[in-house]
Amino acid sequence: MTDAEPKKFAFFPGCLIPVRYPQMEAAIRKTLPKLGVEIVDLPGFTCCPDPIYFKSYDKLAWLTVAARNLAVAEEAGLNLFTICSGCTATLSETYQQLNANKNLKEEVNQRLARVGKEYRGTSTVRHVATVIRDEVGVEAVAASVVRPLEDLRVAIHYGCHLLKPSHIMKVDDPDDPHILDDLVAALGATPVRHDEWILCCGKACKHEEAPSEMMYELLKSVAAAEADVLGVVCPSCFTEFDLGQLRLARQHDDESLKTPAVYYFQLLGLAQGLTLEEVGLHRHKVKAPALEKYAAAAV
Amino acid sequence: MSPKKNNEKKGRGPTVTLDFEFKKRLEKIVDGALVNYCYQCGACVGDCPSTRYVPEFNPREIMLKVLYGFAEELVGPASPVWYCTNCYNCYERCPQNVKPVEIIIAIKNLMARRGIYPEKAQVGDLVEMVLETGRTAPVTAMTKKLREELGLPPLEAVDTDELKKILE
Ligand code: SF4
Numbered sequence A: 001m002t003d004a005e006p007k008k009f010a011f012f013p014g015c016l017i018p019v020r021y022p023q024m025e026a027a028i029r030k031t032l033p034k035l036g037v038e039i040v041d042l043p044g045f046t047c048c049p050d051p052i053y054f055k056s057y058d059k060l061a062w063l064t065v066a067a068r069n070l071a072v073a074e075e076a077g078l079n080l081f082t083i084c085s086g087c088t089a090t091l092s093e094t095y096q097q098l099n100a101n102k103n104l105k106e107e108v109n110q111r112l113a114r115v116g117k118e119y120r121g122t123s124t125v126r127h128v129a130t131v132i133r134d135e136v137g138v139e140a141v142a143a144s145v146v147r148p149l150e151d152l153r154v155a156i157h158y159g160c161h162l163l164k165p166s167h168i169m170k171v172d173d174p175d176d177p178h179i180l181d182d183l184v185a186a187l188g189a190t191p192v193r194h195d196e197w198i199l200c201c202g203k204a205c206k207h208e209e210a211p212s213e214m215m216y217e218l219l220k221s222v223a224a225a226e227a228d229v230l231g232v233v234c235p236s237c238f239t240e241f242d243l244g245q246l247r248l249a250r251q252h253d254d255e256s257l258k259t260p261a262v263y264y265f266q267l268l269g270l271a272q273g274l275t276l277e278e279v280g281l282h283r284h285k286v287k288a289p290a291l292e293k294y295a296a297a298a299v
Numbered sequence B: 001m002s003p004k005k006n007n008e009k010k011g012r013g014p015t016v017t018l019d020f021e022f023k024k025r026l027e028k029i030v031d032g033a034l035v036n037y038c039y040q041c042g043a044c045v046g047d048c049p050s051t052r053y054v055p056e057f058n059p060r061e062i063m064l065k066v067l068y069g070f071a072e073e074l075v076g077p078a079s080p081v082w083y084c085t086n087c088y089n090c091y092e093r094c095p096q097n098v099k100p101v102e103i104i105i106a107i108k109n110l111m112a113r114r115g116i117y118p119e120k121a122q123v124g125d126l127v128e129m130v131l132e133t134g135r136t137a138p139v140t141a142m143t144k145k146l147r148e149e150l151g152l153p154p155l156e157a158v159d160t161d162e163l164k165k166i167l168e
């Protein structure tokens, strides 16, 4: 990949990762160049805005703010990549809705005209996992590995918004996805599909007990699969797992519920020879001792 | 349902209030009109995680209540809509392309318009935060420290002028 022209994408960082989990952003910035992807930072982005709360407030306002973000990339003549499933959902859905519905697009553009912007529908949106599968290729990801994560069992949490609605996301079969399994296998690690892999992290559900019950079910299933880490591609899912594990392990007096959640690109960084510190894994609340031996291995 | 008892004396049984305008208001929201295609098959229920953990939450029933005009149950204080996890399984499963989750979100929009969403929904706080800072999370001293440690550039403040204008 390195001798080919780099593939350029506008980088849409979102809010949660740069603000709360900069280690995930660091992992992205340090791993993509090795795969021949050039990251272009553009000024002028705001919150995507988030597909749960902001969308619950007003769908039209939500589409308008998202269209403004897309217009920023359009002005630069670039396609976008996202690093959070929520941003992916918002921007992809906006792209699809506005390109399919002329009236809606006009309504949004009337508002954007107030600030001299226009949504044209010319910049596509892809989650970074999809970018590297489709634009780089799983083989090239494997070729970038200098420190295979052999014997590492990675339970995968696909989450909801990477895959669904499938006709909009166009990533993989939501009932039997392989994208993350393949990307994990490319690192030399073993992807593990646990029984409750399809269950949602529960974040958006505002019931008093249900989200905890969902998380408990998920964590039991992950523990039963004897995974060393839980691979995620979304900072919201990460938050739910990270805090949920600490809470539920205490509540049920069961340490086996703690399977450290790790952002896929942190694992990629480790496999590409970065240190635990460089991908910020030493900062995680739930430590991942299984990863230390790889970090110690010579490159 | 919140049956009114005033007719029972006359032997007519309990009555419920139907709001025929409710569906019309919903139809004006993006994707809201899709509810009309619901034929009550229940395909949206089987893989609904919220139904699994909160049996009184049922996307098929929510669609039916919209169609009947049981507005109070949907937007009143006991509204079940906030129990949805936004997982999009119902969207995948519905043979009629009703996008049940989008109907549920449209109901939330109607509540937001009237300012009656519950505090637990976190909607108001988040929207305010985005309008004020352009972000959903505050940049803290910890953010700065972590970014520096990782060799990342500091986060600039987001210019929210355009945001405010397009949302006026
Ligand atoms: S799957 Fe669709 S058509 Fe069937 S009950 Fe649910 S919303 Fe209605």
Ligand code: SF4
Pocket: B044, B047, B048, B049, B050, B051, B059, B083, B084, B085, B086, B087, B088, B089, B090, B091, B100, B101, B104
């Ligand atoms: S989006 Fe909501 S209603 Fe639809 S399946 Fe998921 S939890 Fe159930």
